[in-house]
Every structure is written in structure tokens, then in C-alpha cells.
Amino acid sequence: MSDVPTYEHPDVVLCPGGPMLLRGKHVIEDSSGQLHETTRRVTALCRCDKSARKPWCDGTHKLLPEKLTPS
């Protein structure tokens, strides 16, 4: 057993109650078929469907009642 750990570093992270974090460069097709390219190394994609800047998360999920936030 090594003392030097190997860390988990997933490319996709589902944040409880919040967005999906995406690491790396991606092109996202939204529900209307429009394409959006990521511009930063880590991007937050809206999962609550209430963002004013979809497909990106803009923090709006924090204003929703808990039953409307993504799990």
C-alpha cells in the first residue's frame, strides 16, 4: 500500500442542490438545439432549469425551495 494517495478528480461533478460542474472543453447543445462552447476550465451547468443564463448556472438554484432544487 502506497502512502502517497491517488485522488479522485472526476470530469463531471453533480453538486447537491446545485449545478453540474464540467471540467475541460465542451460544446453543449441546449434543449432548443443551440450550441454553447465552454470558455473556462471548470464550468457550472444549470440543473435546476431556472437560470437566467442557461445553459450556465447563475446561482438562481439558491433561491428555490428545497423541493425544486436538483438532488
Added chain:
Amino acid sequence: MLPKPRGPLSAAVFESIRAIPAEPVARTHPEADGPEDAAVTLWALYELAYRGFDEVDETAEWDPDLLAVRRRLEIELEGRLRARWEAYRSDHERHDDFGEDLFAFIAAHDGRSLARFVQTDADEQQVLDLLRMKSVYHLKESDPTAWVVPRLPTASKAALMELQYDEYGSGDPNRVHAHLFARGLEAVGLRTEYGAYLDDVPLEILEQNNTMSLMGLHRRLRGAALGHLAAFEATSSLPSRQLSQGLQRLGMAPEMSAYYDEHVEADAVHEQLAVRAICGELVAVEPEVTDDVYFGAYTCLDLEDRLAELLLERWGVAS
């Protein structure tokens, strides 16, 4: 340029700073005659470690007499911040998920909102006033947190760099957040040099800046520095949207709204990284700093509340 002194301590210390590197004479420095005198002195002493001042010799940064004054002022500042935290802290409980708890702690804090006022009611002069004050930090955005990097365990360090990389433009100088802010300042007709408005800013702004430097520069306070970062990032996306809307309502330059628009999206990422990864990975390895993470988070929120109270009162907004 060094700021204007605000009392006998800052007057004496600024004189000492300017005298370097002359032969050291025994320099004694009087007590501050009030919080502004102390705060502007500490701000200038910290500044020696960032960009310095044109007229000041670079060796001043590590001058032992000046460091002694700095330490005295830091102890006093930290004591005051901790006293406010001790008075508040009993109110919150913790469960098992660190990230959820920290997000909940930040969300439970409610103070008056400057951003909401800017969104719906502020006039252009009030917004310009706010931008002048905010420029003291935003022109060195993320720099105080950069000091913390070498003090962290591996996973927390990597996560902090993931965030900082974005703050520093992902390698593109045009995208550096401090630079985006400078661009916005220029577009709305304000000065863009570092520290340009220091002489006009109130105590609350000096304390916000000094607190970030204090927490960033002391390894002992790494938990507090990252807790402060987490609270800052987690209270940024929604207010940034309100600020951007306020600027647009007033027809102010789009470059300034662009700075805030960038923060709506960037900080929706940064808050997740800061709370769950940066702070989460730190306390997983060093649970003894958990309390300091909360101290830092509280202090960030508390200092912003104090600024909001001051400005809303100054602007005659009823509470």
C-alpha cells in the same frame, strides 16, 4: 504613492517608510489615535508586500521596525474580528456534510444588500462611489488568496489553483479579473491606478482589505483565509447580476457590467469549488482549522454588512 496619513501613527510610519534606506535610527512610533489611523497604517504596510509604492525603497517590506508596527496592528485587528465572531457564533449548528453546512451557514447570514439597492434605486453618483471603494480590492482581486497556496495540503491546493487560474484569466491577461475591473473603471470615467482612491475610502473598506491580507499572509490563518474566500464566492453570483442590472438601468458603460456578468457565471463555479473542494479538502486533512474556516466566512460577511450599513445610511436609505 503612499496614502495621506490619518493620524499620528500613520504620519510617523509613512515618514519612516520614506526614510528607508537611510542609516537606521532608532525609530519609535506613537499609538494610533483612532481606528482609521491604525487601518491606513496597516494598509500601507501590507501594500509593501504587494506592489509597493513608487517613492519607497523596496527593502522597506522587511524592515524590522516596520514589521513590529505591523504585528502590533495585526494583533489588534485579529482580536477585534475574533471578538465579533465569538459574539455571533453560538447561533449555528453543524451536521455531517461539511459543504452543506458551510453553504447553509453562509445562506443563513442576512444583512442589508448594497447590490439590491444598486439594481433598483441607486443613482449614478452612488454607483461611482461604490466602484471607487471596491476598486481598492478589485484592482488586486485574488492576490491576497494567492499567498495561501503553498500552505495547503495537495487536494485543497489543486482546487484553489483551479479557481485562481480562472481569476487570473486562465493565462490570458485580458481576462484577468482585476484587469476586467480596470477596464470597467476606465469606461465609466474613473481612475484605474492601483490604490487611486485610497484617500477617499472609509474605514470599512480599509478593514476589508486588511483582513484579507492578514488572513492571506499568516500560515496560521489558512483556514480563515479559505473560509473568507468561500463566503465571498458564495455571495457573489446573485449580487453580481443585480449590480450588472443596476449599471444597465443607469445606462453606464457596458465594460463595467461585463465585469459583473463575468462574475455571475464564474462565481457560480467558484462557490462550488471554494466550499466543497478548497475548504472541504482542507478540513478533511486538517480538521483543527474547521473553526477558523467559519471564522473567516463570518468575518467576510460581517465586514460586507458593515460596509452596506454605512453606505445605505450615508445615502439616506431607510432600513
